[in-house]
Amino acid sequence: MKALRNYLDKIKPNFEKGGKYEKLQSTFDAIETFLYVPKKVTFKGSHIRDSIDMKRTMSVVLIALMPALLFGMWNVGYQHSLSIGETNGIFDNFLFGAIKVIPLIAVSYIVGLGIEFIFAQYRGHEVNEGFLVSGMLIPMIMPIDVPLWMLAVATAFAVIFGKEVFGGTGMNVFNPALIARAFIFFAYPAQMSGDKIWIAGLTEGKGVVDGFSGATPLGNWGQNIADHTSFMDMFLGFIPGSIGETSKLAILIGAGILIFTGIGSWRIMLSTILGGVFMTLIFNMFAANEYMKVDPLTQLVMGGFLFGAVFMATDPVSASQTNKGKYIYGFILGIFAIMIRVFNPAYPEGMMLAILLMNTFAPLIDYYIVEANINRRLKRAKKAVN
Amino acid sequence: MSDNISVKKRESLFSAQNLKLLKGPFNDNNPITVQVLGICSALAVTVQMKPAIVMALSVMIVTAFSNLIISIMRNGIPPSIRIIVQLVVIAALVIIVDQLLKAFVYDVSKKLSVFVGLIITNCILMGRLEAFAMANKPWQSFLDGIGNGLGYGLILVVVSFFRELLGYGKILGMQVIPDSFYQAGYVNNGMMILPPMALITVGTIIWIQRSKNRDLIEK
């Protein structure tokens, strides 16, 4: 431990201004602060500081993602076993899924962090931790059979055009992980929609049991086919779908961690779900077709609604930043997600588009909340004068 | 525009100053990336290279000759109706170009459809006429028109090159990405064909240009 520290201290001057490897300063800084919390001390203002920092915050989000990810790995194996008509043990299924999923995670991190490091160095600031979460979210919202090169292109696009063009972490308008998904959705539609892509190996169709469809409940409804997957299956996640989104139970555990630690906004989660329920109830009232008759609970456990509400809509940078704004943001988001899903068969997963749309409107919502605060102050000042 | 140079003494046709009129639009004075004019057509006709090149040539011819004609007439045009006169000249030239396209390259003309007609409203034209041709001699105006047409065309060609290559795997209609790529799992990027990617490609060019030449960054 001590030797490592001494070694770091010894090579550090090389990376500082004027040193041999000045160009790698950001990289060195990132590695050093990863290993050690810096020894920088306060000099004025508050002499003591909270123990939390950005690394801790992001790692808590990663921990919250773990249940969904681990379940997702198992489910990839389980769905594959179903498709080829075999029954495998829990461990075999998990292993199969892990082997499929881990390369996706690796590609997403290597490409994304690589670009982040380059930009951080070019702009001369530290590497921000934001991508630790985005890099995990990207594979989790992908279908399992997405080609690695496609994931790499999408990740690069998301980091460059979703984040760095706006000035980097903290300045982005859209959720970078969703940009990656939207990019594949529009650029390579065959890899992002249909019945076959949600189960490993189904596109190649080797050894698949006759009559096995692989369609997701959401996909079926999107084509106006009444789906009869049981509620419990959808809640627990024994259905095909993107890697991390199937188990609503695992997502709720994650939501619990985020809310308890105070890192995820419960305001957004709650209002998004309320918005979704509200829209579904309105649809239930009209019930012009079968899809509109689906009850609210079923709508909530289908597709990526819950995953989006818990992990994507709550991204603090692209969501509404004021507390009151968060309620409005989430509520409208929930309404749009269900509306797009039910009305537009071309976009069965309305959540992605609803979040990206509301990302655009978040600053506008904030503007009105801030204006309200300003007007309160002006009114008070006027009253004081009179 | 600050490049209204009043030429006093006689100078050669391709003096340094005149050449600057030609070259400027390629870099620091590019009509699309710096003046941000003519964006609409740049987004619409750049899905493939061939129509983009034809469009670029058409715009270049129209800018060059309308600049020339207006410059010749500049002292005789009453200021109050100058916009109308300019429009008449442009419209006449555009109609000639449109008819020529229909006569010789009908299929491309079909693809460009309304956008050739819309050259009339292309901001680059009015911009150059107002800013340059109204105050400069015919030869300089002609060069300025050629230069701006080429600057516009350059961006169109670059954007359409990437869009056709990545969107269709072709360049000028010829397949350049080999079949073996497709068998290995490569897929054409469908988003490159959609208008948003044209905007993003133009944006990227602007980004690269401004990070190279920091004087262009607006405050």
Add this chain to the structure above:
Amino acid sequence: MNTSKVFTNSKNVVINYFTGPHPAGNVGVQIHHIDPINKGDIVWYVNPQDVLLIGKLFYEGKYDASKIIALSGSELLHAKYAKAIGNTCISAFVKDNVKSGNLRYISGNALTGSKISGKGYLGFYDHQITVIPEGDFHEFFGWALPGLDKFSFSKSYFSWLTPGKKYKLDTNYHGGERAYVITGEYEKVLPMDIMPMQLIKAILAEDIDMMEKLGIYEVDEEDFALVEFIDTSKTEIQSIIRKGLDLIRKEMS
């Protein structure tokens, strides 16, 4: 409520009661809830000890600069009250009363005080000396450990398992400076109708008009001390607020 008779028996005063955790005791917060400051308002306030000083001056004709100060902080052997005169040198109070090690001496409290040396002098407005350990050490994987001994306003370290535990806080930043990412965090420790994040950003952009609109007149560095303490992005928020106030003052004069 257990109020001293000195207060309840005094005449020609209006008494306002405040309860709650810090920063309920801050002058700025109290003014905000009694009668918020508008542009151009002037509000005077005086500390209890200064009331005594003024009183003594008028009743007895004597300027008595002595005041009661608190000696506090984890590195003091005996935390206690002491009598001090004016801006006295603190060495008499801390000599033989501190633990060994690299220490930070603060005139005032740990959130808003100013850094002084062990032989430094007490600030004019301060009634407290705080001694805490310096945090100038590297901590191996400090951000990844469970952190049972780390105090945090959030529950991201497992120290929430032991409520009521006493912590030793040092002067380490516990992380690097980052962009503003987390939202809705500052509002939790700023009990005022102020939008902290928006105000901070307006000051950083030197947008004086916006600063006024967002209520810069109502705040002071002190009110943002806790905001600075819990800030995940580790920025110097009190300095930013000071900069805003200085800008406004320059603009008005």
